[in-house]
Each structure stands twice: as C-alpha cells, then as structure tokens.
Amino acid sequence: MDFPDPGHWPVDPQEDAEIRKDRIWVDGCFDFAHHGHAGALRQARQLGEELWVGLHSDEEILVNKGPTVMTLDERVAAVEACRWVTKSVPHAPYVTALPWISHYGCWYVVHGDDITSDAAGEDCYRFVKSAGRFLVVKRTPGISTTDLVGRMLLCTKTHFIRSLTDEIEGKTDSAPDAKRIAAGAVMLERIKDYATDETALLPGSEVWTWAGSPLAHSKSESSDAGSFKKLVAGNGPRPGQRIVYVDGGFDLFSSGHIEFLKRVYETEKGEAYIVAGVHNDEVINHWKGLNYPIMNIFERGLCVLQCRYVHGVVFGAPFAPTQAYLQAMPMGKVDVVYHGPTTFMPSTSDPYIDAKKMGIFREIENHSYAHVNAAEIVSRIMKGREAFEERQRRKGEKAVGEEAVRQREILE
Known part of the structure; x- marks a missing residue:
C-alpha cells in the first residue's frame, strides 16, 4: 500500500512503542475547544485504556482547511486539559498513516461518523480504513468550530438559553x-x-x-x-x-x-x-x-x-x-x-x-x-474575516463531497 513517506515528520526521537490495541489514537485540528471535540474524545476513551491525541500544525491546517483561530500551543493546552486524554502529540500529519500511529504504539484510530478530506478532496483516514484499524464514534450534533465561527460572523443570538x-x-x-x-x-x-x-x-x-x-x-x-x-x-x-x-x-x-x-x-x-x-x-x-x-x-x-x-x-x-x-x-x-x-x-x-x-x-x-478569552477569539475572527469567510465557503463545498463518500461507505 502506498503510504506517505514519514521521513519528514517531526516524530519523537524515542524508539517505536509496542503496539497496544487498548491504546487509542485520535487526531484533528481541535481549533478552539468545544464540547463536540470533548464528546469524540470521551467516546474514544471508552474504547481503550489510553487515549493519545494528535494535533495538526497550523501550517497543515491552513493548506487543507483554512486558517486556525488558535495557535498550536493553545490547541495543545486545550487537549491536555481534557480529563479523558492520556497524552497529546503535536504536529500530527493531516492525512493519518499507519507508520505514524504505530510509532506511538496505537492500533486503532477513532473518528466521528463524518468524513474529513484533505486539500485534494481525499479521505484523510483512507490508509487506516484500508488496514482495518479505524473505529467510528457518533459525531456530536448541533456543534462545530464552523458553526461557532458562523455565530461570531453573523452576530446571532438564537443559541441563547433562558433557563x-x-x-x-x-x-x-x-x-x-x-x-x-x-x-x-x-x-x-x-x-x-x-x-x-x-x-x-x-x-x-x-x-x-x-x-x-x-x-x-x-x-x-x-x-x-x-x-x-x-x-x-x-x-x-x-x-x-x-x-x-x-x-x-x-x-x-x-x-x-x-x-x-x-x-x-x-x-x-x-x-x-x-x-x-x-x-x-x-x-x-x-x-x-x-x-x-x-x-x-x-x-x-x-x-x-x-x-x-x-x-x-x-x-x-x-x-x-x-x-x-x-x-x-x-x-x-x-x-x-x-x-x-x-x-x-x-x-x-x-x-x-x-x-x-x-x-x-x-x-x-x-x-x-x-x-x-471570548472577546480575543472574536477579535481574531474579525481581523481575518475575509479568510474565515472563505474557510466557511470551502467547508461548505467540501461537505457535499464528504457526505457523498459517507453515504457510499454506509451502503458498502
């Protein structure tokens, strides 16, 4: 199978860890923390004894998705604060590959039931899926980074709860x-x-x-x-x-x-x-x-x-x-x-x-x-409004193709 060459990846200098089926791998952007991220991590943690979380770099996210709101350091801090996470791994590749997760001793990769694609429109988890090392958890409905950015750009109040x-x-x-x-x-x-x-x-x-x-x-x-x-x-x-x-x-x-x-x-x-x-x-x-x-x-x-x-x-x-x-x-x-x-x-x-x-x-x-704080995050969004609006547009276009792939997988 044609895996990406991991030679340029900034993996830890440690030796490859012993692979454990109870050590679960999750990766993603985790741009400003919300309960949807936490929901995926909670479900992943239930599948094993340890949960290792890879975070993509700001540069890779920019190429494949658009600009980040939070820096890598800030995103790592948020992931490490989650009670269900065992260890965070920054600079994880945007397209998940077996050499990377195996290096950290993880057998299964867990992701939500939505499809994530790279800049070329290909499934980011195609390699681990082909190897039978992919597990699916339910995506948390009604929340996403894209949705929250939309609330900021449109200044909506419909999400408020009175009591x-x-x-x-x-x-x-x-x-x-x-x-x-x-x-x-x-x-x-x-x-x-x-x-x-x-x-x-x-x-x-x-x-x-x-x-x-x-x-x-x-x-x-x-x-x-x-x-x-x-x-x-x-x-x-x-x-x-x-x-x-x-x-x-x-x-x-x-x-x-x-x-x-x-x-x-x-x-x-x-x-x-x-x-x-x-x-x-x-x-x-x-x-x-x-x-x-x-x-x-x-x-x-x-x-x-x-x-x-x-x-x-x-x-x-x-x-x-x-x-x-x-x-x-x-x-x-x-x-x-x-x-x-x-x-x-x-x-x-x-x-x-x-x-x-x-x-x-x-x-x-x-x-x-x-x-x-919230005001600082909104300020970042507003300063880069054009770029984030473009990110919203690209996300919408990619969603059409990702949903088509998801439906094909359901039928297979």
Missing part, C-alpha cells in the same frame, strides 16, 4: 411540551456523560443547578442563597478535603480559562475539590452585550465538565457569590474563592465583596494566556 432547568424539564411559557421534554432528557443525558471520571465510564463530577437572582450583587439584593438542585450524583469531596470555588462565563472555553483553572489546581497542589460556577446566558449578555455568550450555558457547562481541573459544576451560578450563596453550597463549606483579573468587570460593583469580607478570596495573577 437550563426549564430546558431540561421541557418547560415553555405555558405547559411542558412533549417534544421539548424529549430534548431536555437528551440534554440531561449529555451532562451525565460529560460528568464521568477519567475512564469515561464511571461517575465523576457532581453537577448542580442554582435558582436565585442571577444578577444580584449583595445580600440586600438577594435575601437568601436561592436553591440548589442536584442534576448528577457524582463524587463529592472527601471528608476534610478543602473546597475551592471559582466562577465565570467560560465562553469559548479557551486557553485563558484553562490556564486559570490549572493554576488554581496547582496552587492547591491537586488536593482540593474545585467547584466551578457557570453563569447564565442572561448574566453574560448583561455585562458584555452584543451577541455574547457565543456558546450557551449548556455548551459552556459541558466544556467545563470535561476539564480535568474541575470536580463539581454549578449551572446558573450568580454573578456575585454572596455569603449566603457560599454558605449554602451543597458540597460543604467553601474554604477559598479564586478569580483572575477580568477586563469587563464593572468598576462600580465588586462581585467578590462578600468573599473578601469573609477573608476567603484569592486572586490568580496574570499568565501568558490571560488575554485569551
């Missing part, structure tokens, strides 16, 4: 609707899937929703802590374990968010139980305006759940974690609240005033990715 609890329970402005109830059940099942541990098979993170005044800034604006409702009964904190609280929008879950969470995890020496509060779409749009958030609360919450530095998630967390809210936290007494500098934070109101009065607030200093 995650209402969505899960199928509620509308009137009575619950059967179709929405079914859709809500699917959403809840997805949350449970992403709340699994590093094996993607066993219970992992606890998941809660919070109902209260989302924009309240102080005890005077919110007479109580609202109410918590458990969505997923995962693994709670161990007796005596320190409980850490962080919160934010986590929109377009970027290297800035990931590095912040990693710093918190490392500051606590990996021994604390870290709870992440995720704000409602309403809260983010109130403070940032335009069509923010680019991802709705369901999508953002899934991104946070797949992160290895988080152990519990609260959907719908208030903008200001008041003393009443922190003291009512169902995981137990909060020992410390961490946050980093935020450029859009209102100057007239400090959301962390209660935590500071309680003496439990800590700030994480700026880091090399501190500037990388």
